[in-house]
Amino acid sequence: MTSTKELKNDSWDDWRWQLDNSITTLEALRDHLNLAPEEENAFHKVGKRYVFQVTPYYLSLMDRNDPNDPVRLQALPNVKELADIYHIDQLPSFHRSGVESENPLWKEGKTDVKCIVHRYPDRVLFHLTNLCPTYCRHCSRKVHASHDSIVSDRSLIDRGISYIEARPEIRDVLLSGGDPLTIGDNKIEYVVSRLRQLPHVQIIRIGTRTPVTLPQRITPEFCQMIKKYHPIWINTQFNHPNEVTLEAKLAIERLLEAGVPVGNQSVLLKGINDSVDVMKRLVHALVMARVRPYYLYHADLVRGAEHFRTSIAEGIHIIENLRGHTSGFAVPQYVICTPLGKTPLNPNYLIGSGPGHIALRNYEWRTWKDPDA
Numbered sequence: 001m002t003s004t005k006e007l008k009n010d011s012w013d014d015w016r017w018q019l020d021n022s023i024t025t026l027e028a029l030r031d032h033l034n035l036a037p038e039e040e041n042a043f044h045k046v047g048k049r050y051v052f053q054v055t056p057y058y059l060s061l062m063d064r065n066d067p068n069d070p071v072r073l074q075a076l077p078n079v080k081e082l083a084d085i086y087h088i089d090q091l092p093s094f095h096r097s098g099v100e101s102e103n104p105l106w107k108e109g110k111t112d113v114k115c116i117v118h119r120y121p122d123r124v125l126f127h128l129t130n131l132c133p134t135y136c137r138h139c140s141r142k143v144h145a146s147h148d149s150i151v152s153d154r155s156l157i158d159r160g161i162s163y164i165e166a167r168p169e170i171r172d173v174l175l176s177g178g179d180p181l182t183i184g185d186n187k188i189e190y191v192v193s194r195l196r197q198l199p200h201v202q203i204i205r206i207g208t209r210t211p212v213t214l215p216q217r218i219t220p221e222f223c224q225m226i227k228k229y230h231p232i233w234i235n236t237q238f239n240h241p242n243e244v245t246l247e248a249k250l251a252i253e254r255l256l257e258a259g260v261p262v263g264n265q266s267v268l269l270k271g272i273n274d275s276v277d278v279m280k281r282l283v284h285a286l287v288m289a290r291v292r293p294y295y296l297y298h299a300d301l302v303r304g305a306e307h308f309r310t311s312i313a314e315g316i317h318i319i320e321n322l323r324g325h326t327s328g329f330a331v332p333q334y335v336i337c338t339p340l341g342k343t344p345l346n347p348n349y350l351i352g353s354g355p356g357h358i359a360l361r362n363y364e365w366r367t368w369k370d371p372d373a
């Protein structure tokens, strides 16, 4: 029997079974993968600082033998996550100074309600939980997956809703986490229905990686529930074409049939998707599944995820080889998150200007002078 067959059973399509049977130990991982010595070695060392968990479904996408498999690299611990302790200065992490931190996104926009980040005038991030079905090694909120993570309780969630209620300028609420879909439909409905009673909340967005790591979560019941509260948008995070499986596509189809537009926010990850070929295959697989590539994030400067970072030039190179070379709506906006917010990064097509004209170049580097009013 193959590893996938051993894993799969009658409960495979039940998301709660997937969560209850998530893989958290080295022994369970060994049953399904041939681990390289470095992977075995990383498991306990890295486990002292960061949580490991992967759903049986996401595990089933991994190549059994290849430690460089793109799904494996996103979910299995790597000693590079401890670079600050083991390779750089031998000091415990909390002694390290510099711009890096475990959670740079929270520097600005912090509010006195712990689950609300309010960085832009008209929209807020609302953290419903710190838990995720699978913990991504590149997560920009890695602190959430450390052992001291906290789950938002009902009274904190109520304070979050009151924060939004008191501010009529908030027209867009992003439910986030962790992964907000690790919590049950009743709790999600509680939040969404209360937000819908606020006339100034125009749109509600859910940021969830479940279509990628736990597509079983997108049940018909969830879709029936959520469609009562439109406009609801969902953004997910496919990073590699191998993740766009039949099960993922069926989950997306259920969302689309419930009228929920689905967007994708990829992270540019060294050794996983930092090439034109992989990115092109990813965006094509996404638009075939009717998912709109929305953002391509430059990997954040996060402690424990430094090894995933590429140069900005590599990101621009990828965008340059998508724009004009494929359908316009298949090209995501490349962005970098700084403590001041998201900043777009674009190739330059405006290459000069003079009195009454501008000089442009196209995607093939042919140049053109156009009159400028």
Ligand SMILES: *Cc1c(COP(=O)(O)O)cnc(C)c1O
Residues within 6 Å of the ligand: 105, 109, 117, 118, 119, 120, 123, 124, 125, 174, 342
């Ligand atoms: C990314 C982000 C948003 C949403 O940004 P959009 O560009 O509207 O998708 C809102 N608040 C915070 C704190 C964010 O990091």
Ligand code: SF4
Residues within 6 Å of the ligand: 131, 132, 134, 135, 136, 138, 139, 140, 141, 145, 177, 178, 179, 209
């Ligand atoms: S699902 Fe999102 S929040 Fe959870 S570990 Fe992955 S990137 Fe981080």
